[in-house]
Amino acid sequence: MDLLTVLPSSFGFVIFTYLYSWIMLTYLGIKVGAARKKYDVKYPTMYSEKEMVFNCIQRAHQNTLEVYPQWLVFQTIAALVYPNAASILGAIWVTSRFSYAWGYYTGDPAKRMNGAYGYIGYLGVIILSIYIGKHNHKRIMSGFLDGIRCGDCECNVDWGEKRNAIASVAAGVLFFTGWWIIIDAAVKYPANDQFHHAYHTCGVIATVAFLMINAVSNGQVRGDSYSDGCIGQTGARVWLFIGFMLAFGSLIASMWILFGGFVVPKKPVVYPGIAIFFQNAFIFFGGLVFKFGRTEDLWQ
Numbered sequence: 001m002d003l004l005t006v007l008p009s010s011f012g013f014v015i016f017t018y019l020y021s022w023i024m025l026t027y028l029g030i031k032v033g034a035a036r037k038k039y040d041v042k043y044p045t046m047y048s049e050k051e052m053v054f055n056c057i058q059r060a061h062q063n064t065l066e067v068y069p070q071w072l073v074f075q076t077i078a079a080l081v082y083p084n085a086a087s088i089l090g091a092i093w094v095t096s097r098f099s100y101a102w103g104y105y106t107g108d109p110a111k112r113m114n115g116a117y118g119y120i121g122y123l124g125v126i127i128l129s130i131y132i133g134k135h136n137h138k139r140i141m142s143g144f145l146d147g148i149r150c151g152d153c154e155c156n157v158d159w160g161e162k163r164n165a166i167a168s169v170a171a172g173v174l175f176f177t178g179w180w181i182i183i184d185a186a187v188k189y190p191a192n193d194q195f196h197h198a199y200h201t202c203g204v205i206a207t208v209a210f211l212m213i214n215a216v217s218n219g220q221v222r223g224d225s226y227s228d229g230c231i232g233q234t235g236a237r238v239w240l241f242i243g244f245m246l247a248f249g250s251l252i253a254s255m256w257i258l259f260g261g262f263v264v265p266k267k268p269v270v271y272p273g274i275a276i277f278f279q280n281a282f283i284f285f286g287g288l289v290f291k292f293g294r295t296e297d298l299w300q
Helices: 011-039 052-081 083-105 109-115 118-141 159-188 197-213 218-222 232-263 271-292
Strands: none
Touching (some): 011 052, 011 083, 052 083, 052 109, 052 118, 118 232, 159 197, 197 271, 218 232
8 A cells, every 4th residue: 555645635744844843853952962062061961960051951852852752643643634734733833842942041941931832733733633533433432332231131221322411420520520629629728828819710711611612513513513603614613622722721730730839849738739630630521521422413
């Protein structure tokens, strides 16, 4: 089988994105090598105990290497179906790593956030990968619930017909658990110095994302049942994309709050940070279960 006949016609743009990422990694590696000579940091020492600027240069390269394999996987999955969109999102992420590194090279770690716009490209290919997985989900998992039986007993239940109910209950339990955890933490630690009230923003955004993701059906996104109206099929897709961006953003922000606000500063009370993370994680997975666990075939 000729590989070129299997790949999408626009996959060449994706290959250029891979080459662009190779140039980026090579550049970051060269900068680290030059910094080793400048600050006299010998191999295999990873970080210097006295040269902060070198540590920033080294960390810019190391962080990119930590994220790169994950990006590569999602970039490839997305590119197999949506090569043009994946190419644009990939170029955004790769370019952001230059901005991230140049900010780090100043010696002020806070300026690494100059490359924060890279999350658009990174989360974009993740969302596309999830969307692709959803379209293959029905074919792969269609008989999963139908095949569950109670052994040889005669009390067999047709779980396939109850799939929507099961998914809805599971999603509700996850959503409820997330909010129950954060309410428990807020009641236990009411003081603002122990649990900053602004941290509740993540949970609110995650809830909004939950509603946005499930406000449009898969048929509306495909254009099967929604072509007119104020937004149309393109608007439905944009709405869904924004919902996923908010969902991933709140989950990532909750992780940052946990480690940046509680673990790294070594605060005596860490439970509020853990509660924030688990709240957003439960809401996030509850949204996925409610969106992808149900089937629209049973809505008729």
